Amino acid sequence: MHIENRTFDEIRVGDTAELKRLVTVDDLLVFANVSGNHNPLHIFNADGDGDGQNEAIAPGLFVGALISAVLGNILPGAGTRYHAQSFRFHARAHAGDELISRVTVTGKAEAGQILTLSTEVRRIADDALILSGEAEVEAPRARIALDSANLPGLIVQRHRHFEKLLEQAAPLPALVTAVISPEEPKSLGGALLAQDHTLISPVLIGARAKIEAAAQEIGRDLSGIEILDEPDHAAAAVRGVAMVREGKAGALMKGHLHTDVLLRATLDKDAGLRAGRRFTHVFVMDVPGLAHPLLVTDAAINISPDLKTKVDIVQNAIDLALSLGIAEPKVGVLSAVETVNPDLPSSIDAALLSKMAERGQITGGLVDGPLAMDNAVDIAAARTKGILSPVAGRAEVLVVPDIDAGNMLAKQLTFISHAEAAGLVLGARVPIILNSRADDDMSRLASCAVAALHHARTSA
Secondary structure, X not given: OEEEOOOHHHOOOXXXXXXXXXXXXXXXXXXXXXXXXXXXXXXXXXXXXXXXXOOOEOOHHHHHHHHHHHHHHOOOOOOXXXXXXXXXXXXXXXXXXXXXXXXXXXXXXXXXXXXXXXXXXXXOOOOEEEXXXXXXXEOOOOOOEEEHHHOOOOOOOOOHHHXXXXXXXXXXXXXXXXXXXXXXXHHHHHHHHHHHOOOEEEEEEEXXXXXXXXXXXOOOOOOOOOEEEOOOHHHHHHHHHHHHHOOXXXXXXXXXXXXXXXXXXXXXXXXXXXXXXXXXXXXXXXXXXXXXXXXXXXXXXXXXXXXXXXXXXXXXXXXXXXXXXXXXXXXXXXXXXXXXXXXXXXXXXXXXXXXXXXXXXXXXXEEEEEEOHHHHHOHHHHHHOOOOOOOOOOOOEEEOOOHHHHHHHHHHHHHOOOOEEEEXXXXXXXXXXXXXOOOOHHHHHHHHHHHHHHHHHHXX
């Protein structure tokens, strides 16, 4: 934004200036954090007055700050010093409202170069007066022009993509899910939380005594929930797989047991859940500041996948992206470089996968590679490298060369970029919800929502 002020001598009574601003949920969250005002009336997902509705009312001083934006940016502009300000509130603004803030010079005092200005904020949709008042400011003495484009930006750590997934899954019938060995508070609590949101209808398979002790520890009542008493983890996994094969469950969910114990039962050649493709893992990640969910695969199952396995990794990820509502998933196959290098196997595999998608051997999405991480997700980086592709800079799915790269990428996004991650195993007859012991409530809920959405699309 280019800022150029007006000095006291240049300003005349009657001069006016205005700015428009769309009030967003994130604006209100930033204001709550900066001001320390955590009144739930101003928080988008909280009911602040007990009427059963989430208000998301813009705080009065947030609206007032829109006046200071006009004063500091336009009239008088850079170098303006506040002396006084009065406000009277006539109506309330909410997240989603577009407002116009306006100031008009009503007086000048040579002593101290003081301006008085009438101030108001209106809602554009209906011209409703939200705020009126009067400002007294000291106008700048010297001309100042600057570009504020280099002002550091803010990224709100709100996981909007997961919230949207929960909204998408809400109308679906609860997915009957065999929860294997939920014998400690986090794994049991995650399943019960997903039940509270009607995402799943859990059947708990494990040591009854441990499950009940975990429920008591978190203060939950297990009345009405089916519990199959099976203390042995391997046997519990087998019973869960059998439920799926018998049509009694539409998903599996990992509880407090080792992943390989659960997967061993699902991969059994005779009694497992094989469906023709390799089992592959996908992280669906909600990265703050990114405009779309980001799928990362495979970071948990296939250690050093060959080309044939990577075909299934890509196809499974595309299918899941379609289930999440991404109309034409854009898949970036990662390597250290964006050109084919015969000495770098990942670049060769990436090029082959891209060509296979062109020839219809991989369907449902756009696949391009090799792409380095920067030019897969950043359009400016892709343009700098001269890469012309509908995927470069816009990738919604990232396919990594091996499990090391995938695990590092997912954990960097989680612990450095503050992303949330939902985990799912694909390629089986039903989705397998794979949560980490470190996952928080939102990650567990999102994993169940992703499973429900994928089951709904693939079983239709």
